[in-house]
Amino acid sequence: MKIGPEDKSASPLRRWGVPLSVAAGVAAVSVAAVAAFGATGQAKPRVAEPGRSGEGRTSAPSPTPSTGRGSTSGGTDSESSPDAFTIPNATTTPIAPGTVSKILSSCLGADASRYHAVVAVRTPVVSDNSDGVVVAVDSADQYVQCASKGDKGSSQDSPPTFINNRLWGTGRFIEYFDSTREPAGKGxxxxxxxxxxxxxxxxxxxxxxxxPKEYPAVMAGGAFVYAATLHPDTLPGPHYAGPSPYIHAYDASGKEIYDQSKDPKFTSEQ
Structure with missing residues (x-):
C-alpha cells in the first residue's frame, strides 16, 4: 500500500498483509504481487523496498485495516474507527482505447508493445496521484498494473513488469496485485x-x-480491478488506519469459494 505526506510517521508495512520475504534479483519493488488462496497453497513472496521520494509504503495485514497514501496502520483512541465509514460510490467507467495505449506506453516504456490491456477503468473519484487503473497481460500471461492520471501511467513496481503469474498451483484462486488508499480531497x-x-x-x-455489503469488481482476461470512494464518518486524524478491503470469489453456481477475511494466510497474522 502507498502512503504519502500526511503519514510521515508510518511504519514500513506493506500491501495486503502476507508475510514479506525478499525476492532474489528484484530490487526496489514497492508493492509486490501476493498469492492468496484456499487452504492448500503457500504464501507468495513479496519484495520489500524503502519508501520513495520521502513516502512510506504500507500494506497493512489483512484483515486488520489496510493502509494507503496519506494514512498509516496506527492510530489513537480519539481518532475515528476504521469501521465508521461509508462507501458512497464504487462505480468505475471504461477508459478509451487510445488513452489506454498512452497510459501503457508511459508506464511500461519499451515493454508496452508486448502487453495488451484487459481491464482499463477510471475510478469513481480522483486522488492527487491517480484517476484510473489499467491491467495488461502479455502472450506468456505475465500481468502488469499501471495507475493512470489523465493519459499518463505509472507503476509502484520496479520494474513495472514485476507482477506475474509464476506461483499458480492447486488450491489457489486469487493472486493480489497492488492496492492503495489515497486521499482524494478533504474527508x-x-x-x-x-x-x-x-x-x-x-x-x-x-x-x-x-x-457485509459486497461491491462487484471489474473482471476481464483473468484480471480484476476494484475502486471505491471512502468517507470516514468523522474527520480522521493523521494516523487513520481505514478499513481493510476483503475479496470474495464465487464459482459459476454462485457458491462462494474464497473469502479473504477467512483466509488463514491472512488471519494467522492477527
Missing amino acids: QYLMVGAGHYTADIAKITVSYGHQ
Whole structure:
C-alpha cells in the first residue's frame, strides 16, 4: 500500500498483509504481487523496498485495516474507527482505447508493445496521484498494473513488469496485485486494488471492514480491478488506519469459494 505526506510517521508495512520475504534479483519493488488462496497453497513472496521520494509504503495485514497514501496502520483512541465509514460510490467507467495505449506506453516504456490491456477503468473519484487503473497481460500471461492520471501511467513496481503469474498451483484462486488508499480531497479517500484469478472463479466482489455489503469488481482476461470512494464518518486524524478491503470469489453456481477475511494466510497474522 502507498502512503504519502500526511503519514510521515508510518511504519514500513506493506500491501495486503502476507508475510514479506525478499525476492532474489528484484530490487526496489514497492508493492509486490501476493498469492492468496484456499487452504492448500503457500504464501507468495513479496519484495520489500524503502519508501520513495520521502513516502512510506504500507500494506497493512489483512484483515486488520489496510493502509494507503496519506494514512498509516496506527492510530489513537480519539481518532475515528476504521469501521465508521461509508462507501458512497464504487462505480468505475471504461477508459478509451487510445488513452489506454498512452497510459501503457508511459508506464511500461519499451515493454508496452508486448502487453495488451484487459481491464482499463477510471475510478469513481480522483486522488492527487491517480484517476484510473489499467491491467495488461502479455502472450506468456505475465500481468502488469499501471495507475493512470489523465493519459499518463505509472507503476509502484520496479520494474513495472514485476507482477506475474509464476506461483499458480492447486488450491489457489486469487493472486493480489497492488492496492492503495489515497486521499482524494478533504474527508475522503480513493480505495483501489487489483489481481488475477483462476478459471474456477465466475464472480469477484469486495467488501470493506466489517460491513457485509459486497461491491462487484471489474473482471476481464483473468484480471480484476476494484475502486471505491471512502468517507470516514468523522474527520480522521493523521494516523487513520481505514478499513481493510476483503475479496470474495464465487464459482459459476454462485457458491462462494474464497473469502479473504477467512483466509488463514491472512488471519494467522492477527
